[in-house]
Amino acid sequence: MKTYGTEPGKPEPVQVGISELVVSEGDDTLKSYGLGSCLAVALYDPDSGIGGLAHVMLPDGDAAENSDVKPGKYADTAIRALLRRMVENGASYTDVEAKIAGGSDMFEFESFGDGVGQRNVDAATAELEKLGVPVIDQDVGGKHGRTVEFTPGSGKLIVRTANGEHGVTEL
Amino acid sequence: MKLDVNALGTFYRMAREGAGLAAGRLTKMTGVETQVGVTKLNFMRGREINHDFEDGAEKVGVRVALSGGLDGHSVVVFDRKSALRIVEMLIAESGVEEFDEMSRSAATEVGQVMNSGFIDGWADVLETVIDVSTPTFIEGTTAEPFFGDIEGAPGDDDLALLFQSHIEAVGTEIGFSHYLFPERDSMAALLEQIRSSDGIEYDKLDGFDRMAEQGAEEVARTATTLTGIETHVEIRQLNFVSLEAIPAAVADERLVGVAFEFEGTPSGYLLFLFDEASAHQIVDAMVPMEVDEEGDGFGEMGESAIKELGNIMASGFLDGWANVLDTTIDHSPPEFIHDIGAAVVDPIIIQLGETQEFAFVFDTQVVADGREFDCEIYAIPDERDLERALNDLDVDRIEETPTTANFEDVE
Numbered sequence: 380m381k382t383y384g385t386e387p388g389k390p391e392p393v394q395v396g397i398s399e400l401v402v403s404e405g406d407d408t409l410k411s412y413g414l415g416s417c418l419a420v421a422l423y424d425p426d427s428g429i430g431g432l433a434h435v436m437l438p439d440g441d442a443a444e445n446s447d448v449k450p451g452k453y454a455d456t457a458i459r460a461l462l463r464r465m466v467e468n469g470a471s472y473t474d475v476e477a478k479i480a481g482g483s484d485m486f487e488f489e490s491f492g493d494g495v496g497q498r499n500v501d502a503a504t505a506e507l508e509k510l511g512v513p514v515i516d517q518d519v520g521g522k523h524g525r526t527v528e529f530t531p532g533s534g535k536l537i538v539r540t541a542n543g544e545h546g547v548t549e550l
Numbered sequence: 551m552k553l554d555v556n557a558l559g560t561f562y563r564m565a566r567e568g569a570g571l572a573a574g575r576l577t578k579m580t581g582v583e584t585q586v587g588v589t590k591l592n593f594m595r596g597r598e599i600n601h602d603f604e605d606g607a608e609k610v611g612v613r614v615a616l617s618g619g620l621d622g623h624s625v626v627v628f629d630r631k632s633a634l635r636i637v638e639m640l641i642a643e644s645g646v647e648e649f650d651e652m653s654r655s656a657a658t659e660v661g662q663v664m665n666s667g668f669i670d671g672w673a674d675v676l677e678t679v680i681d682v683s684t685p686t687f688i689e690g691t692t693a694e695p696f697f698g699d700i701e702g703a704p705g706d707d708d709l710a711l712l713f714q715s716h717i718e719a720v721g722t723e724i725g726f727s728h729y730l731f732p733e734r735d736s737m738a739a740l741l742e743q744i745r746s747s748d749g750i751e752y753d754k755l756d757g758f759d760r761m762a763e764q765g766a767e768e769v770a771r772t773a774t775t776l777t778g779i780e781t782h783v784e785i786r787q788l789n790f791v792s793l794e795a796i797p798a799a800v801a802d803e804r805l806v807g808v809a810f811e812f813e814g815t816p817s818g819y820l821l822f823l824f825d826e827a828s829a830h831q832i833v834d835a836m837v838p839m840e841v842d843e844e845g846d847g848f849g850e851m852g853e854s855a856i857k858e859l860g861n862i863m864a865s866g867f868l869d870g871w872a873n874v875l876d877t878t879i880d881h882s883p884p885e886f887i888h889d890i891g892a893a894v895v896d897p898i899i900i901q902l903g904e905t906q907e908f909a910f911v912f913d914t915q916v917v918a919d920g921r922e923f924d925c926e927i928y929a930i931p932d933e934r935d936l937e938r939a940l941n942d943l944d945v946d947r948i949e950e951t952p953t954t955a956n957f958e959d960v961e
Binding site for chain 2: 391396397398412413414415416417436437445452483484485486487488489490491495496499523524525526541
């Protein structure tokens with residue numbers, strides 16, 4: 380299994396917490412730690428190297444009151460906010476590609492219905508399709524947590540899991 | 551005094567706002583990049599505050615009294631070492647090891663700027679003026695010199711509302727905590743002003759929390775009985791936090807645990823989380839034979855031992871609640887988890903997030919002396935159910951409800 384240690388002198392990755400979204404470019408790395416049913420949405424423009432990562436908590440922002448204050452909290456509003464900020468920074472809308480990871484369903488609680496993770500995956504997929512952004516790769520579902528690290532410049536999304544079974548995946 | 555989720559939410563935002571302002575000012579003064587850690591709105595009893603504070607480290611603090619829009623006290627507390635490092639940055643001198651007149655006044659100035667940052671955050675949101683007294687510099691290792699002489703400071707058994715924030719300088723060991731003790735009357739008046747629903751009687755929350763304390767004791771007793779490891783309740787607090795802050799507060803490592811959903815008034819979720827070393831210790835104690843440590847590391851036997859322990863602890867915990875609320879609370883079968891801490895908690899906050907923005911979290915830590923047994927318990931009720939349950943609560947009943955614990959300590 381390949382390991383990715385931190386290299387000396389390399390800048391610390393920028394942490395993207397729950398409900399947050401960050402747009403960056405080049406070799407900067409954006410990191411979301413410990414995703415369970417939350418979903419990481421990574422968007423990038425391969426030509427300009429501009430991209431962003433959102434750590435989404437809920438599916439539907441259009442139905443929520445505070446999605447204008449916290450667009451990163453919801454799949455639909457987070458994707459639109461990411462795209463807008465990327466384009467403002469010089470990305471070309473039509474070239475943007477997406478990778479998503481997370482959306483596990485670790486519990487089979489009755490109150491969870493069909494699964495809180497799956498709801499996030501479905502919402503993000505639908506919104507990306509609506510906006511015409513192709514999903515290039517994804518690592519979603521299952522019953523395990525994930526930590527992701529995204530580099531907008533290369534479009535590389537590294538997904539780590541806590542158990543040896545799934546290890547490290549590069550999207 | 552009546553609490554209301556909207557009003558508490560406003561308070562929470564004020565506390566975060568204040569922490570942001572304070573962090574920004576620290577950066578301006580020292581040139582060091584800062585970040586705001588967890589902000590919490592706690593309901594804690596006097597003895598728990600003292601206990602929380604007493605980790606053996608020497609501390610220095612800068613305290614001011616507040617009046618005007620809000621009465622109370624605001625205290626910025628540094629580890630002594632952090633304070634000395636900050637003073638070194640300010641007076642551009644290295645090797646400062648004692649607080650002489652100059653370093654003391656530099657530290658006081660920093661503390662004062664921080665306090666003002668927090669208070670300005672509050673004043674902004676409340677659109678009012680809060681007057682701040684001359685700062686007092688305090689050194690000590692216990693809570694006594696910092697909070698002991700505050701008029702209206704909570705007695706050992708009094709449930710106090712307290713705001714806590716943590717700010718740290720990025721890439722350094724420097725960090726500090728901020729405590730805001732509002733005076734009860736002043737807080738009650740503010741709550742009354744901001745409240746937008748019927749809300750919850752503070753005395754009922756207090757009474758319920760006292761029962762939750764019995765439930766926590768019951769969990770520790772159960773753990774001791776089942777594992778033979780002598781355990782006790784180390785920390786117990788009731789927090790009011792934004793949902794997003796809950797996973798961030800869970801240990802940044804792979805944890806082992808058992809999760810439940812519970813159904814009744816209130817309904818919600820209950821989590822028992824152990825670090826891996828503690829989980830192995832528990833399995834060793836409960837399973838007489840050698841456990842197959844292949845695969846996930848605990849084997850089927852280990853997993854079922856932890857689930858069994860969790861199941862009994864959950865019943866003890868929830869029965870305490872159900873007794874005082876005079877209701878039934880059923881819980882689901884245990885779900886075993888072995889994963890990154892935050893990933894275990896986020897499905898729960900997502901589910902609750904569909905209908906609420908904040909949550910009351912009953913946070914309990916059960917530990918053993920001299921042995922690895924660290925169990926973190928999170929009980930997160932559905933907010934609407936909790937409000938309903940508390941409104942139905944007969945406060946007199948709390949005194950009458952028989953529990954296995956004795957009440958002498960509580961009265």
